[in-house]
Amino acid sequence: MKFFIDTASLSQIREAQDLGVLDGVTTNPSLMAKEGITGTDNILKHYVEICNIVDGDVSAEVIATDYAGMISEGENLAALHPNIVVKVPMTRDGVKAIKYFTSKGIKTNCTLVFSAGQALLAAKAGASYVSPFIGRLDDISTDGIQLIDQIRTIYDNYGYGTEILAASVRHPMHIIQCAEVGADVATCPLSAITALFEHPLTTLGLEKFLADHRKAGQQSVKA
Numbered sequence: 727m728k729f730f731i732d733t734a735s736l737s738q739i740r741e742a743q744d745l746g747v748l749d750g751v752t753t754n755p756s757l758m759a760k761e762g763i764t765g766t767d768n769i770l771k772h773y774v775e776i777c778n779i780v781d782g783d784v785s786a787e788v789i790a791t792d793y794a795g796m797i798s799e800g801e802n803l804a805a806l807h808p809n810i811v812v813k814v815p816m817t818r819d820g821v822k823a824i825k826y827f828t829s830k831g832i833k834t835n836c837t838l839v840f841s842a843g844q845a846l847l848a849a850k851a852g853a854s855y856v857s858p859f860i861g862r863l864d865d866i867s868t869d870g871i872q873l874i875d876q877i878r879t880i881y882d883n884y885g886y887g888t889e890i891l892a893a894s895v896r897h898p899m900h901i902i903q904c905a906e907v908g909a910d911v912a913t914c915p916l917s918a919i920t921a922l923f924e925h926p927l928t929t930l931g932l933e934k935f936l937a938d939h940r941k942a943g944q945q946s947v948k949a
Contacts, residue, residue, distance in 0.1 A: 727905045728782070730891070730913035734761045734772065738916045739779050745919070750782035752835070752857075752893065752913040754813070755789060770806060777807040785835045785855070787813035788823075796823040804832045811835045811854060816844045821851045828852030835891065842876040849886040855911065860904070861894030870894070875907040898922050 728749035731742045734757040742748040753776070758764070763772045773786050784807070788799040796819060800812040804827075811833040814820045824834045828851065835855040836848035840863060848856045858877060860870025877890050892904040895914035898921040904912045 859894035
C-alpha cells in the first residue's frame with residue numbers, strides 16, 4: 727500500500743520523505759490556507775515546490791465547479807509538473823471532466839466520494855484515483871472501511887485500473903484497516919504515519935537490550 731501525506735506543509739513533507747516511506751502528497755485549498763498560502767500564483771508555486779520534494783504523485787485540486795472551469799484549471803495545473811494529478815470533485819461535471827482529462831493523458835483524483843456508486847462512475851470515466859473519505863463517514867456513524875471493501879470488490883470484479891485512495895484517514899488503525907481490505911493508497915497526516923512506529927513492547931525491548939549491553943560492558947571492565 728502506498729503512503730501519501732495529506733498536507734501543504736513543506737517541512738512535514740520533507741520529514742515524511744526522509745523516512746523513506748512516502749509515495750505522494752494530497753492537498754487542497756483549506757490545507758494551503760492553513761500554511762498561509764493564498765493567491766493563485768502563490769498556490770501554483772507551492773504545488774511546484776511540493777513536486778520538487780516528492781518523487782510520486784501530487785494531487786492538486788481545482789476550485790471551479792463547472793465543466794469549463796475545471797478543464798481550464800486542470801490543464802493549467804497539469805502543466806506545472808509531470809507529478810501533478812488533477813483533483814476533481816465527484817459531481818456530474820466532475821465526472822465529465824475526468825473523462826476529458828483521461829482522453830488527454832492527464833491523471834486525475836476523484837475526490838469527495840462517499841458511496842460505491844460514485845466510485846463506480848469515477849472508474850468508468852477513467853479516474854487514476856478515487857478518494858473515499860472514510861473518516862467523515864465514521865463521523866456520521868457509517869462504516870468507512872466497509873466502503874473501501876465494497877469498492878475493492880467492484881473494481882476487482884471488472885478489472886478497473888483506478889486506484890483506491892483512502893482519504894480522511896485520521897489514525898494508525900485506519901491505515902491498518904485500509905491495508906487489510908486492499909486500499910491502494912492511504913493519505914493521512916504525518917502523525918498517523920509516525921504513530922505506526924510506536925509499540926510499548928518495542929520501547930521496553932530496546933531499553934532492555936541497551937541495559938544488558940551496558941551491564942555486559944561494566945562486567946568486562948571489572949574483569
